[in-house]
Amino acid sequence: MSSEKDLTGPELQRMSRKELVELGNSLDGVRVAAEEPGRGAADARSERRRRRLVTLLLVASLMFAGAFIWVYNLWPSAYVPPGAPGHTTYLFYTPLLGITFFGMVAALAAAMVLYVKSFYPNEVAVQELEIGPSPETERFTAAATFAEAGEQTGFGRRTMVRRLGITAFGILGLVGGMVGLGGLVRNPWEGRDDSPLWTTGWKPIGGETVYLRIATGDPTDIRRVRPEDIDQDGVVTVVPFRESERGDIEKLRDAESSPDNPVQLLRLPPDTQVRNLPGREDLHHGDFYAFSKICTHLGCPATLYDSQQQILLCPCHQSEFAITEGGRPIFGPAARPLPQLPITVDADGYFVARGDFPDPVGPSFWEIRRGSH
Amino acid sequence: MTRRVRHALLVLAALVALGGAYTLLVPAPQTASAQSGQAQIDQGRALYEQACISCHGSNLQGAPDRGPSLVGVGDAAVYFQVSTGRMPLARSEDRGYRRVPAPEFDPDTDQGRANLAALGAYIQSVGGGPQVPAETGPQLIGSDVGHGGDLFRLNCAYCHNFTGRGGILGAGRYPPRLEAATPEQMYTAMLSGPMAMPVFSDKQLTPEEKKDIIAYVLAVRGQNNAPGGYDLGELGPSTEGVIAFLVGLGALVLVAAWIGARS
Structure with missing residues (x-):
């Protein structure tokens, strides 16, 4: 204008x-x-009262901020079980953080609202705006300016350069996205027959014995299992262990936390009638059966063991696997039997794995029937 | 005297006679004091023959369609089943679920404890099996609550929920809440594996580890694990999500409406 x-x-x-x-x-x-003028400016007394209140709120906000910093850094935040001295003090840690943070923000917000309501003038302003398109002159001249710029820089004529330029800028954007997302894309078949969909931590490496170790949540606590360690109707979660990993905390932790490693070792009563699935006749050792904990439906831990009926139940979708029928699914959405680990006992009386699972562990995938890649 | 009144008196007299004969003929429940050895076993056999023999047989061999064999279950199983009121069984529908224990086996009374020990000693003397620990009460509560929590999540949480609030099994059965279980009952349950529960031997979970698990259960049950004031049943994230959605979002909507009405 x-x-x-x-x-x-x-x-x-x-x-x-x-x-x-x-x-x-x-x-x-x-x-x-x-x-x-604002409400607070009506008379000197009202002005002073409102000014003091705003000051008080700002000081309160600062004090809450100081209290938050103090609680955050100095209040005992480590877990103390009920009954132990200091439990009550510990209980107040999180609430105090919330209260002080809330006080800090709320006092500041209240001070701002009060100040604006008290001292900002009450004003009604009107701005005239044009309705509809710009005047014709402006539209025609703007369009001409744009076309003229295209003519003068030559992009209008040089179509090849223009298209390549646009493409180059587009690719630049894609490269940025690639750097961000590329790391998330993985080829599951990179390892060919050793790819993670076919193998687990139980796969023998260089012929080294793979023991069954009790998972205790503490990777330094190495407890190999012997048959006499488990009573009839017992079940224990085991993970693979190799003697070369003793002392290697990273590998021990990996063995416990790798999702396809956990196996439940079950001991059935001695006179249980078991109809093993074809191909699974000799995977067990006496009354001891080792099954993957990972449900073949969607990979939840199928670990609710009913020791009376010898059934493993998956809590996510109620799939049931009959141990007396070799891990066959008898109820629910799971379609494949639970993978069974071949086990035996070595010369020293410890359970060892006789190889990896013959079947892939976990939910099914497209290539599962091919057996290899 | 009318005929009707005479009949009523006759029935009353018959009932009184029957009740008196019952009181005279049925022996009072056996009581046991601090006995040991053979005397305690005899005491236990007497209790067994009153309360258990009709389903479990005269030699603990069990009876078809009535009760399983008790050979080899050990006094740990006896203590768990009888002190939690699961046994002796009054109605078959109650099978496996906690009830008020029979008065003569109430673990809160001296006599009940003595009777439990005697019955256990008898079962133990016949078939052996896992035994009730020598320690009781606070001695069964471990010191490492955190490790107990790790072990609970590894071995127990699938069925009993991560803070012991129970869960589900197939065919309409459910693993119990651990709200009322005493340390002795939890310990003997792990040792004996009652009903559908697996057995956790002392080599698999050492006595110290069992005590840590008990300490964990005691630390999180009741309202012990509710720093916010109420634990919402500790059924899992769904309840907490619903409450956060309804209460939290509801409060935000109300505040937004209030701000809108004020300006």
């Missing part, structure tokens, strides 16, 4: 601040329809 008055520098310098504000408003088509 162009100014209707042509004001020179000295004229502008002579104008007061209020006149300049009015000039700016009129240039922008803004008109102040009504204006009155």
